[in-house]
Amino acid sequence: MRFTLSSTALSSKLVALSRVINSKNALPILGDFLFEIENNVLHLTASDSENVMKTQLELTESDGNFRFAIGNHDLLEAVKGFSEQPITFDVDLEQNLVKITYQNGLFSLPVDNADEFPVAQPVSDFAKSIVLPNAILAENINRSIFATAQDELRPVMNGIYFDLTPDHLAVVASDGHKLVRNKIFTIKSEEPSAFILPKKPANLLKNLLGKDGGDVTIRFDERNAEVNYGDGVLLCRLIEGRYPNYNSVIPQNNPNEVRLDRLSLLAALRRVQPFANDSSNLVRFHVEGSTFQLDAEDYDFSKTATERMTCEYNGTPMSIGFKGNAFIEILGNIECSDVIIQLADSSRAGLVLPSEQPENQEVVMLMMPMLIND
Template sequence: MRFTLSSSTLNNRLQILARTINNKSSITILDCFLFEVKNGMLSITASDSENIMQTTFQLEESNEDGSFAVPSRTILEAVKELPDQPLVFDVNITNLTVEITYQNGKYNFTAQNASEYPTIQSVPEDANIITIDSKLLYNSISRSLFATAQDELRPVMNGIYFDLTTDNLTVVASDGHKLVRSQITSVNNNIPASFILPKKPASLLKNILGHTEEEIVIKFHEKSAEIKYADGFLICRLIEGRYPNYNSVIPQNNPNELTIDRKSLIGALRRVLPFASESSQLIRFHIDSGNLELTSEDMDFATSAKENVICDYNGRTMDIGFKGGSLYEILTNLDSDDIIMHLADPSRAGVIEPATQPENENILMLIMPMLLND
């Protein structure tokens, strides 16, 4: 079997798929990429047994169909240093030898039998279906990943929750200290349904969705989901269990409103955070009309910092503490120029929203306060 393709195309596809493969797999064949040539198209598959990712593209030339598995490290090292040029694969399916010829040389190595590669288990026909714009899905996943937990006792908190209702699709992530809720108003369903996407497939999707502008189709059932995009798909196992009622933890009446330039606040946080206690990362906010004062202190090393930032504030004078690292993550995962913080008192969660919501989205982030020692 002989086929020809571009070295840069192959390298780009392999680099994305390689993130699926585990460094140490107990199943030897899962250290390989599965190559399948059919009707002039090449499909390449990578798997870690829980996640299966496949990409398909047109070959420049091919003379017959066939399939084989290639050790991932071998093929990745072979093509990543090559400048863009045609690669000619000559594969003997019988004795599993592979020869790759390029402009100034060639590689020879042994393939694995494709029949040893696990078969792809498709999602059942009665699955729920979501069709969503790739940019909306990319934005929702990107701004949610940082808020997922690493909790062995509550595995449902370790993923991103997709809650499909008759009104919208809500994407939620929380670790108990911070929460992200993105409502996508352009997506809804007659029958409510939900699933929890683990962190690894969410990260794999994030890397793909940033390069495509087409609609994404998500089919999901109780235990698995299939996400189809422009030139391939991802099938993954879902986290089973019941996600907590996220709406119940979002305060409905935080009357004190702070409007501030997001980048100015990020800059101030960057400057005062190094002077905070390394263990607590406590940043104290003193807020009154037109001014936000940020202070940090580390008693053990006798360090402290203070900075004032201009703001708009409608509310009573308040002192409230936040974990600086968590607040910094929230601010860097928002895009708007200005943000609004809705506050009630020093013991209740603060709600942060972009001053201007993106089209077809409603974004809210929540951060729990830290106790202040007056």
């Protein structure tokens, strides 16, 4: 049995699929790619048992319909260095061997029985669905994933929460100290529904989705989701459980508003934060008039740092403490030139907003304060 295809097309597909595969697997077959040739189309699958990614590509030629599995590492190493050229697979299922021929040589690899490859559990016929532009989903995952937790006791916090309401789709992530809430007003449903996407499939989508056009369709039930994008499909198991009421922790009235240049604040924080105590990472923010001051100190090692910058502020003078490295992450995931920080007092959460919201969206980021000694 034989088929021929483009080397670079195969390589790009295998590199994308390989991100699903774990370095260690309970089942040896999960270290393989599944090849299925049907009607001159190659269907490729990779899985870690909880996440399954599928894609396909047209073959130059093939002599039938058949399927086999092949180890990911050796095949990837072999084909990823090829320049654009046709490569031919000669598969002998009786000998469990494939011979791969290219312009300047050939190599052979063992193949495994495709029947051993686990079958993905599909979403139910009663699944709900969301359709949204490729670029919108990509930017919302990029903007949110840094705020997810790594918490064994509260697994619902370890993913991105998609909350579909009659007014909007909210994409939310939080680790209990920082929170990101994105509202997309062009996507809504009279019938509310929600799901929690785990961090691994979110990262896979982050790498797969681009700025190109087209829509992504997400079908989901209580346990599983199916994400259809371009020429690929990602099937994943969802995180089960009830997500916390994220709206209840977002302050509705933080009257003190300071506006700063985002990149200048980010650079200043990166200079000051290394001087903070390693365990607390506390950086003190003090704002008064048109002066914004950052202070960090670690008296155990006799280290202190202070930096001032100009700002726009009409509120009362105040000081508040934030975890420096977390605030750096927040600023790094906002794209506009200026940021607005809304504060109430030193004991209540601060909000960070872009000065210009994305079209038909609303982005809010929240930071819980830390105790400071005046």
